[in-house]
Amino acid sequence: MNGDWMSVLLSWWPFxxxxxxWILIVRLNRQRTxxxxxxxxxxxxxxxxxxxxxxxxxxxxxxxxxxSAN
Known part of the structure; x- marks a missing residue:
């Protein structure tokens, strides 16, 4: 059972x-100067x-x- 959860976590962590x-970039772009x-x-x-x-x-x-034309 623990092995199944670990494999799911390992497969989904890049996503x-x-x-x-993406959320961090959006928040930084909305900040004011x-x-x-x-x-x-x-x-x-x-x-x-x-x-x-x-x-x-x-x-x-x-x-x-x-x-210059004149």
Whole structure:
């Protein structure tokens, strides 16, 4: 009887560890940063800032291109 339980535990432990790791990762991703924002919110802010920077750089490149054409 004990051997049966031991074989079941040995065969299922990788699956249980995988579920435990997944739960840990989900909990860590939901934690807030020091600023109170989640990681996803920080990424969204970074994307918005990158888009603003790209727009400004495109304007500068257009101005330089127009200046060199004259």
């Amino acid at each position: 249980v560890m995988l579920i435990g790791a 020091a600023s109170g924002l989640s990681v996803v919110e920080l990424y969204e802010q970074q994307i918005a800032e990158t888009r603003r920077t790209n727009a400004i750089l495109e304007k500068i490149a257009d101005a330089l291109h127009k200046g």
